[in-house]
Every structure is written in structure tokens, then in C-alpha cells.
Amino acid sequence: MSTHAAITTAGLAKTYRVGFWGRRVLALQETTLSIAAGQIYGLLGPNGAGKSTFIKLLLNLIQPTAGSALVFGRPPTDAEGRAQVGYLPENPTPYEYLTGAEFVRLAGVLAGLRGTELEQRVTEVIGLVGMSGAAGLQIRRYSKGMTQRVSLAQALVAKPKLLILDEPTSGLDVLGRQLIREIILEQRRQGTTVLLCSHIIPDVEALCDRVAVVIGGKILKEGSVAELLEQDASGVELTVSHVDEATVNAMTSATVTASRLGERWLLRLDEGQSPAVLRRVLDAGGRVVHLQRTRYSLEDLFVRAVKESGRSVGSTVE
């Protein structure tokens, strides 16, 4: 059993030069990260945030400007090391003149499979992604969802220890998305590490053990989903009734907000203010219907991180 983390990066950065004047685009800025083996790790970020750049650096598709990366202890330039990695790119475009089975077979051969094992794995993974019925058709006849499925099959064919999925559910219908989610969870059960890059927040929230929020080429937040949501859950939600509007308005401020729910009021406030607000409500003859810590979703966290960063899309241009 390998003792290496699945992915380790130290100060990993990528800068592109674009345009006539060679302006510097900081696609990824000094990223230091360690992703333990056996978990589903999510990279969450808006378009152009640097997620795909990070993945390409891990796969030696681009060379880093600074820093280093290791995949199971081996640098991305080590071709043999990539035998442990399966990769599904964003909007994959496999060779359209091949049939689905031929393309997966080619991927298997390139990954080092041969003979009976190759044929068995091709049949298995094509079945796994629900493409057995269309495996003999040329890919040019596939829908986007079918292309996505067969591309996932090529990533799985050599039983990778690390599965890198870049927007795996994009373009899929509900059933397709459900299938991909099940495959990802099954891969984790089998001990595979999954690096899931997505801007579909419900997918990340439902699947990932840990998440990094990437914006403008930087990791702004990193941790387990529970930790991240806990960090931001410093507020309290108070539902009250039998309180008139004037009393409620007197309590509202920059840190206490109120919204009407029929006969009731929902007050959102910082945890430290809750004793004083509760006292005022009770003194005014009001009743407390419900009191709970504010529950943030990953989407709330993400939107807040984007707002704090001051950018919604793209890399940093110097």
C-alpha cells in the first residue's frame, strides 16, 4: 500500500503570456495542496478560475511556471506514473470515426492493457456506463451524453487509482447525472481517489469529502464540506410570532434582518445578539416558535467567496 498522498502540490503556478504585448495571465497562483488517497475531492469555482489548469498540470498537459506537483509520489512528467490515473476532460471529443468500443480499446492499449484482460475491461466499463447497446456505433453518431459516457469509460478502463473528472455531468440528462454520481461513489468504495472538478454545486456537495474553492487562480477556501459550512455558520435564525411590525422594525439593524412569513417573522442575526433580541421579543409579548443556527449551503459559501474575491469569472491578468 502506497504511503504517498494521491496528489501533492507545492507552490504550483501557471502563467500564460497572451496577446501581442505578452500580457501575463496568472491562470494558477502558488497552490499548495495535499489530497489524501481514497477520498472524493472537489474543485469548485466559476469558469476560468483555474480548475482545469490545475488538472492539466497534474497530467503534464501543460508545464508549470513555478512549483511542483506529485501524483502518488511521482512527477507528472513520469509517463509510467500516469498508468495510475484516469482522466475525463471537459467536453470530451474522442475520435469520432471510431466506435465507442474501439475508442475504449485504444485507451486500454495505451494504458498498458492487453489480451483477455483488455477485452474484459472494455466490455465491463462500457456496461458500467450503460453503453453496451451502442458500443458498435461510430462516435460521430453519438449524442453529447453518449459521448460523455464513453469518454468516462475510457478513463475507467485501466482501473485507475486516481480518477480526474473535469465537469463530468455537464451536458447529461437527469439519469445520466445520476449514473455518473453512482459510478463516482462506487469508485470511492473501491478505494479510488476522485478529483472532481465542477461548477455544479449540488454535485460537489453531494459527493465530495473535501472541497477547494478556486477563484481567480487561487484557492480561497479549503476543507471538508462540513468544516467549511460550519465556519460560515456563525449566525442564528429566530422565528417569532405575536409581535407587531413596529417592534420588529425597532430591532432590525445592519446585523439583524427580518422577513415576514405570514403571521410570523424570521429574524437572522449574529449568535452574540440572540439573548438581547430574545429578551426584547418576549418583553413585547411575542412567542419564540423556532430557534436554530443558520444552515448555509455550499452554494451560499461559494457565492460569498466569489463576492469577497471581487471577481465572477476569469484569471488574474497583469
Added chain:
Amino acid sequence: MRARAILALALNGFRESRRNRVTVVVFAFAFAMIFLATFALGFTVATFERVLTDVGLGVMGIITAVLTVFLGVGLIPKEIERRTIFMIVSKPIRRSDFILGRYLGNVLTIYAIVAMMAVLFYAQVLVEGAPLRASHVVAAFGLMLEATLLSAVAFAFAAWSSQFVAGVATIGLYFLGHMAGDLFRMAERQTEPFAKLVMKGMYYVLPNLGRLDFKLRATYDDATSAAELLGATTYTLAYTALLLTIACLTFERRDFK
């Protein structure tokens, strides 16, 4: 492992050309040959055999050159543009395996097409009652050598540049390569030492495609010695190896954005 990956990519490239109907050029050649032979028959009497050989091999040469440039310069940039390459070079193979595999697939396709065109040409020669000579076979072999080298030129440019740049550069070198002999003769006549040096330098550096061209000899049934053929083959293989090394080295450092 490397050999298997290269072979898989080569066979895949061959399959790509077949399924994308590249072989349709053979049918175009067949029609061109029938038409031109009929045309030539009407205008020539004594030199019919020469005209038939000249036209047949000439058309084969043009088709081979166009096909070699078209396939050679487009293959890598197209894979990068479509991002198909992401799923291939992220596998446990070296980028040089990709270049070599795709190159072999490309030349295999061109060899097959040259062979098919040659068979059609020989059949035409026999149908018209002319003798089939060894020089005809040598000329077709020369076309294969030229395709081998020109394809490597295309790959050497396409490994680091766009399809347009690679196309212009390869076509330019094709014409310069066929004028290499003239360049040497011009250098010999030069009185200016610097110009002489530059011209001779270009002669030695540029691929000498004239050395691989046996079409005119076939027209006049001028025999080619085994030593000449061996020299041309060795020259082609050495130059091709050099160009593919350059292609592999530059491709190794290329970013796929």
C-alpha cells in the same frame, strides 16, 4: 509497451484515413488517368508510351504531394484544437510515442494510396499495349520516399506551430527541395563568395527532394542503379529521423491550453 502504443496509434491513424474516405483520391486518380490517356492517344503517335508514363507518374506525384502536405500538417493541430489529444497524451505514453505513432499511421496511409495508384497506372500501361518497365516501379518507390520525408517535414512544423504556418512552410520546402539541384548549379556559377556560401549551405541543409524523383527517368526508361536507390533510401531515412527528433523534442515542451 512503447512499441505497442506506437503501433496502436499508427493503426488508428490508418483507420482514420480509411473511414474518412481519404482513399477517394485513388478513384479521382483513376478517372484522371483514363481521361488523360484517351486525350494523349488522340494527339501522339510515336511518343505515346512516354506521354502516358509522364502524365501518369506526374498526376501520381501531384496527388501524393498534396495528400502528404494536407494530411501531415493538419493532423496534430486538429487533435489539439479538438482537444482529443488530452485523452491520449494523458495516458502512460510519451509524447514522442504519439508523434511517432501518428507519423507512421500517416505514411502508412500514403504508401497504401501510392500503391493503389501505381497498380492502376500499371494496369493502364498494359491496357494501352505499352510495356511495364522496372523504371515505373522505381518511380513509384521514389514517390513513397518523397512522401516519407515530406511527411516528416510537415510533422516537424506542425509539432509547434499552427496548421497554416506548417502548411506554408511545408509547401515552401517542397518546392525548394525540388530545386535543390538548381540551387547547387547556381552556387557553382556564383562569383560572389558570400552568395556562393549561402546557396551551397541551403543546398546541404534543405531536403533534396530531386534526389528522390525518378519520374523523368521512367519516362525515358533510364535505369536506376541499386547503389543510387540505396543512397536515396538512406538519405530519406536519415533526414526523416532528424526531422522526427526535432518534432518530438519541440512537442515534448508544448502546452495544450
